[in-house]
Amino acid sequence: KNEVEQSPQNLTAQEGEFITINCSYSVGISALHWLQQHPGGGIVSLFMLSSGKKKHGRLIATINIQEKHSSLHITASHPRDSAVYICAVVLNGGSQGNLIFGKGTKLSVKP
Amino acid sequence: NAGVMQNPRHLVRRRGQEARLRCSPMKGHSHVYWYRQLPEEGLKFMVYLQKENIIDESGMPKERFSAEFPKEGPSILRIQQVVRGDSAAYFCASSYSRQIWQSGNEQFFGPGTRLTVL
Numbered sequence: 011k012n013e014v015e016q017s018p019q020n021l022t023a024q025e026g027e028f029i030t031i032n033c034s035y036s037v038g039i040s041a042l043h044w045l046q047q048h049p050g051g052g053i054v055s056l057f058m059l060s061s062g063k064k065k066h067g068r069l070i071a072t073i074n075i076q077e078k079h080s081s082l083h084i085t086a087s088h089p090r091d092s093a094v095y096i097c098a099v100v101l102n103g104g105s106q107g108n109l110i111f112g113k114g115t116k117l118s119v120k121p
Numbered sequence: 122n123a124g125v126m127q128n129p130r131h132l133v134r135r136r137g138q139e140a141r142l143r144c145s146p147m148k149g150h151s152h153v154y155w156y157r158q159l160p161e162e163g164l165k166f167m168v169y170l171q172k173e174n175i176i177d178e179s180g181m182p183k184e185r186f187s188a189e190f191p192k193e194g195p196s197i198l199r200i201q202q203v204v205r206g207d208s209a210a211y212f213c214a215s216s217y218s219r220q221i222w223q224s225g226n227e228q229f230f231g232p233g234t235r236l237t238v239l
Contacts, residue, residue: 040222045230052232053212060222096164100222108154108166108177109221109228 013037016097016112023119029084031115033097036078043109044071044082045096053096056082087119123148125215125231126195133237140200140207142234146215152176153196154228155188158210167211170196171219203238210235 014035023029033042041060047053057064057071059080064071068087073080084091094116098109126145134140146153155167166180170190181188185203190196200207214228221228 041227043227050235053230055227055229058222058224058227098164108169108180109156109164110166111156111164113163 012112013110014097014099014112016095016115018115019113020116021118023087023117025088025119025121027087027119029087029091029117029119031082031095031097031117033080033082033112034078035080035097035099037099037110038102039075039078039099040102041100042073042080043096043098043100044080045098047094047096047114049093056095084117089119089121092118125150125213125229127211127213127231127234129234130232131235131237133239134203135239136204137202140203140236140238142198142200142211142213142236143195144198144213144215144231145195146213147229150215150217150229152216152219152221153190154214154216155196155198156212156214158212158233160209164212167198176219200236203236205238208236208238 017032043058044056045053059073068085070083094114096114097112128143151172153170156164158164168181168188169177185201187199210233212233213231216228218226220226
């Protein structure tokens with residue numbers, strides 16, 4: 011079983027829909043990243059959070075440390091939001107500095 | 122302030138050749154991380170370096186792969202005698218410090234180098 015699980019793997023939505031992507035993890039963490047990767051493109055960090063909720067524009071990320079679960083929400087989705095969204099965690103202590111990644115959720119927003 | 126730079130963006134090698142991937146961290150960052158993304162798979166950690174030191178190479182294949190981050194110049198990921206299975210996207214990230222869970226110290230990613238082995 012992977013230490014970081016994302017769901018769904020693939021998601022198709024109509025423009026304007028509210029979207030939720032979930033991330034569950036089985037290890038103790040210090041922080042969690044949500045990353046965005048466009049096809050053939052680089053990786054952009056959307057959020058890093060260790061508690062509560064963060065909002066940036068139409069994007070909202072929440073984390074529940076006790077339940078070991080995080081969600082990424084996109085309000086009023088747009089075709090330009092089409093990308094792969096990746097959850098990554100920093101292990102507790104983070105002594106080695108590396109991230110552990112989920113496999114990603116491929117989002118396609120249709121006009 | 123330029124972000125993390127990687128070059129080349131695309132690299133084609135024949136089996137048995139050497140591949141050299143370069144990563145210039147963000148200005149002021151002295152910690153560099155290399156990750157590999159195989160086709161249809163998630164990103165996997167390879168190696169973590171600080172200037173002139175390898176901190177953690179637990180994700181590096183034991184043979185043919187090496188990494189360095191010299192005092193001057195970019196970090197280099199070197200793959201000797203490449204095989205088809207090395208075809209992947211290689212991403213570099215950098216951070217200001219190793220406390221990457223702290224806001225302001227998080228990792229920033231480069232655009233990646235896409236290696237194709239013929």
